[in-house]
Amino acid sequence: MVLFAANGYEGTSLNDIAAEVGIRRSSLLHHFPSKQILYGEVFEQLVSDWFARLGDAVISSDTGWDKAEVVLNAGFDFFADNADYVCLVRRAALDGSTHLTVDIASVLRPMFEKSVAYFEREMAAGTFRRHDPRQLLITGYGALLSWFSDAAFVEGLLDIDPLGPDALAARREHVIGFFRAALVG
Amino acid sequence: MVLFAANGYEGTSLNDIAAEVGIRRSSLLHHFPSKQILYGEVFEQLVSDWFARLGDAVISSDTGWDKAEVVLNAGFDFFADNADYVCLVRRAALDGSTHLTVDIASVLRPMFEKSVAYFEREMAAGTFRRHDPRQLLITGYGALLSWFSDAAFVEGLLDIDPLGPDALAARREHVIGFFRAALVG
């Protein structure tokens, strides 16, 4: 939901949501027993979307750097298409676990461990330079998310629209190039 | 302020703050005309602290990779000492400019541009591999901040305390090593 992403959980009232949907506040509470539950369902929906999209990329048959690039691009595309969602996830991570039904970390964990195994394999094979795979993945996740979650900050710093096509292309190119430089030199 | 960092602006009431300080809500409003102003002063104080600390590192007389490492370490130290502050900044970036007196971006801009010039110089000299300096800085900022701002997420993913001494050391080592690999191979 756009509103939760832009204004946070506490900053979004049921009135705001109802107004956006076009019904009354009470009618909203007829479908969802409480605000927390509504938020939880919205969030869960988005997490599963993300998970599905990432999963498609992860099972790509590429190997070595090509596979890493496919996954990076898939993540970038999804975040670019769902910048609101990035803000929502960041807020959830910031808030810790408050008013959060599902634990994102545990949902993502299987895929995370699979990625770790992939990097360990490639590093052992000498395809990639040695780095701690878990740290590497968190650095990558931070590099992808920060551009979108801190868009307002980036805009102030660079005087560009971070979500415009040119800026997105430049950001994508940099992230890919940067990780390639660090991993395969 | 710890509360703003943990619960956000909307999530923190004047009652909470007053309780922490040990006075009544009204007494708080005697010192600060409004909640926004209180928040603004807290935030401004922290920004200037950060700025001062970064400034010390930036004027270090080192050159090439050594200087980059000094600055990275200074940033890491400050964030490790003020993890709450990281959360506050992230929230500010997420909220855009709402209820924000000072614009962080414009405050940081002079130092940002100075850093850009430094990287351009080193890249032209061949000390560093070629990357877009602005993108590089934002990637670095994201790599440093995300560990602290998303600590709850990291904890769920790695089953460690991200702010414990061992985890901090490992994170610092990785970030330094990763950027060195990308920049100087």
Next chain:
DNA sequence: GTCTATACCGCGATAGAC
């Protein structure tokens, strides 16, 4: 299912006694 009406609470903020 969606509405109106309403109860109840906590918020930010003001006024005035001490």
Next chain:
DNA sequence: GTCTATCGCGGTATAGAC
């Protein structure tokens, strides 16, 4: 400077008419 008392507003949630 700090308190109590109070206002007005907007929040979640419930009950009942249609």
